[in-house]
Amino acid sequence: MSFNNLDQLYRQVIMDHYKNPRNKGSIEDGSVTVDMNNPTCGDRIHLTMNVEDGIVTEAKFDGEGCSISMSSASMMTQAIKGKNIDYALQLSNVFSEMMLGNDYPDDLDLGDIEALQGVAKFPARIKCATLSWKAMEKGLQDEK
Amino acid sequence: MNAKELRKYFPILDQEVNGHPLVYLDSAATSQKPVQVIEALNAYYRQHNSNVHRGVHTLGNRATDLYEGARDKVRRFINASSTKEIVFLRGTTTALNLVAQSYGRANVKEGDEIVITYMEHHSNIIPWQQLAKFTGATLKYIPMQDDGTISMEDVKATVTSNTKIVSVMMVSNVLGTINPIEDITKIAHENGAVMVVDAAQAAPHIHIDVQKLDCDFLAFSGHKMCGPTGIGVLYGKEQHLNNMEPIEFGGEMIDFVGLYESTWKELPWKFEGGTPIIAGAVGLGAAIDFLNEIGLDAIEQHEHKLASYALEKLPEIPGLTIYGPKSGKDRAGVVTFNLDDVHPHDVATVLDAEGIAVRAGHHCAQPLMKWLDVSATARASFYLYNTEEDIDRLAAGLLKTKEYFSDVF
Numbered sequence: 001m002s003f004n005n006l007d008q009l010y011r012q013v014i015m016d017h018y019k020n021p022r023n024k025g026s027i028e029d030g031s032v033t034v035d036m037n038n039p040t041c042g043d044r045i046h047l048t049m050n051v052e053d054g055i056v057t058e059a060k061f062d063g064e065g066c067s068i069s070m071s072s073a074s075m076m077t078q079a080i081k082g083k084n085i086d087y088a089l090q091l092s093n094v095f096s097e098m099m100l101g102n103d104y105p106d107d108l109d110l111g112d113i114e115a116l117q118g119v120a121k122f123p124a125r126i127k128c129a130t131l132s133w134k135a136m137e138k139g140l141q142d143e144k
Numbered sequence: 145m146n147a148k149e150l151r152k153y154f155p156i157l158d159q160e161v162n163g164h165p166l167v168y169l170d171s172a173a174t175s176q177k178p179v180q181v182i183e184a185l186n187a188y189y190r191q192h193n194s195n196v197h198r199g200v201h202t203l204g205n206r207a208t209d210l211y212e213g214a215r216d217k218v219r220r221f222i223n224a225s226s227t228k229e230i231v232f233l234r235g236t237t238t239a240l241n242l243v244a245q246s247y248g249r250a251n252v253k254e255g256d257e258i259v260i261t262y263m264e265h266h267s268n269i270i271p272w273q274q275l276a277k278f279t280g281a282t283l284k285y286i287p288m289q290d291d292g293t294i295s296m297e298d299v300k301a302t303v304t305s306n307t308k309i310v311s312v313m314m315v316s317n318v319l320g321t322i323n324p325i326e327d328i329t330k331i332a333h334e335n336g337a338v339m340v341v342d343a344a345q346a347a348p349h350i351h352i353d354v355q356k357l358d359c360d361f362l363a364f365s366g367h368k369m370c371g372p373t374g375i376g377v378l379y380g381k382e383q384h385l386n387n388m389e390p391i392e393f394g395g396e397m398i399d400f401v402g403l404y405e406s407t408w409k410e411l412p413w414k415f416e417g418g419t420p421i422i423a424g425a426v427g428l429g430a431a432i433d434f435l436n437e438i439g440l441d442a443i444e445q446h447e448h449k450l451a452s453y454a455l456e457k458l459p460e461i462p463g464l465t466i467y468g469p470k471s472g473k474d475r476a477g478v479v480t481f482n483l484d485d486v487h488p489h490d491v492a493t494v495l496d497a498e499g500i501a502v503r504a505g506h507h508c509a510q511p512l513m514k515w516l517d518v519s520a521t522a523r524a525s526f527y528l529y530n531t532e533e534d535i536d537r538l539a540a541g542l543l544k545t546k547e548y549f550s551d552v553f
Binding site for chain 1: 162487488489490493494497504505506510513519520548549551
């Protein structure tokens with residue numbers, strides 16, 4: 001089927017994360033808990049993380065939302081696990097630039113996250129993609 | 145009425161979106177505007193613009209005549225007995241907040257009850273939540289039937305002699321349910337409560353007669369009925385409005401201003417603080433002329449027909465769940481649905497790629513979403529310019545959506 005535009009948004013790797021979310025669930029007694037929602041559409045995320053000595057040792061998410069918001073959360077938790085807070089926040093900045101369609105530094109290994117680039121061409125969906133990142137930023141900024 | 149003929153008055157509909165002819169199915173969010181309304185706004189700003197109720201000069205008089213003329217068009221549109229009962233405000237939300245803050249705070253006290261339903265829009269929930277918190281009153285919800293209607297038994301069981309305000313939407317923006325306002329009003333009055341009607345989704349689509357409904361307040365917005373954004377109406381029975389205090393103070397609404405005391409203008413101007421929404425009212429007047437020319441009854445019939453067609457056509461799509469009344473006769477032109485496990489945002493994005501505009505989300509009705517046990521839904525809403533072909537395009541778009549995501553779900 002010819003949905004060239006859509007194929008830029010719904011990349012295979014995104015749908016894979018949606019169908020098989022990584023780090024889905026909730027850490028009992030996690031050291032950081034953030035609940036956030038997108039009031040315009042009803043998407044919500046419950047993010048739990050363990051932070052030890054400035055390192056995110058564990059991250060899990062739960063919530064409800066579209067393929068973009070849930071796959072983005074899956075990728076985000078995957079990307080920050082085992083990394084330090086500064087790195088996670090730096091990654092979040094890079095992700096914001098990517099969502100705005102701006103150039104971003106290429107010295108970080110984005111892995112699957114790069115598949116979300118196409119979201120920048122769908123302005124209505126950017127907030128879906130950034131929800132979990134905003135939650136992570138909020139949680140980790142308080143830990144700094 | 146002939147929807148295809150009427151489309152020629154809506155220039156916005158004649159365009160391609162993402163390479164396909166636009167199918168606009170989001171009129172419950174806001175309707176499109178006919179050239180008659182666009183021209184009225186244009187003419188107002190090009191020829192008549194001036195401030196109202198103050199100028200001795202000619203333009204000032206013209207603007208005042210146009211503004212007050214629009215008020216009388218609204219009065220006739222809903223069959224109010226006097227223009228004193230027609231207050232121009234920003235929209236339904238502002239109007240309901242005025243009733244809650246002015247009438248509510250003066251008449252509701254601790255131990256009293258305010259009654260609404262599960263299907264209300266946030267604009268008819270939160271003002272009452274706030275009023276309940278402020279006064280210590282209890283907010284009660286009339287339950288809903290499985291088909292998205294409310295039963296009179298439930299209304300009778302919920303409204304008691306402690307109830308001071310009953311506020312119900314006339315037409316649901318999610319389910320399309322048309323509520324029996326006249327009957328609910330009788331029960332409210334038997335219990336000594338006032339009846340407030342959120343008519344935001346009703347005014348564009350069905351004939352409203354406030355004297356027949358006998359409701360105490362009724363609110364609606366211009367932009368959902370072919371008018372501009374930023375103009376809305378609060379109807380209130382004169383006796384209530386007379387006893388109510390304004391909640392906005394300043395220019396336009398005063399009679400006499402002293403150093404420490406002031407007095408207010410008479411009805412309806414005491415509620416219209418600041419330079420009023422003059423062009424908006426003129427545009428709303430033009431929208432009313434346009435709707436009257438077609439006839440509200442014809443519009444209502446057209447929408448029942450489209451709803452019936454959609455309810456017949458869409459269930460042919462496997463995995464499609466439709467919420468609300470099963471018969472098109474019992475609902476306005478709104479069809480809310482979900483497609484398998486495809487999230488409504490994803491549905492709306494694929495439909496948009498096909499040039500079809502639908503709404504996805506909670507539709508400002510989170511308690512109703514909870515009742516439906518869904519986090520979000522997609523919604524197609526119809527108006528006088530929609531056709532059965534539009535619904536065919538929607539059905540085809542949904543089949544494509546299903547196919548597109550078929551390897552995922």
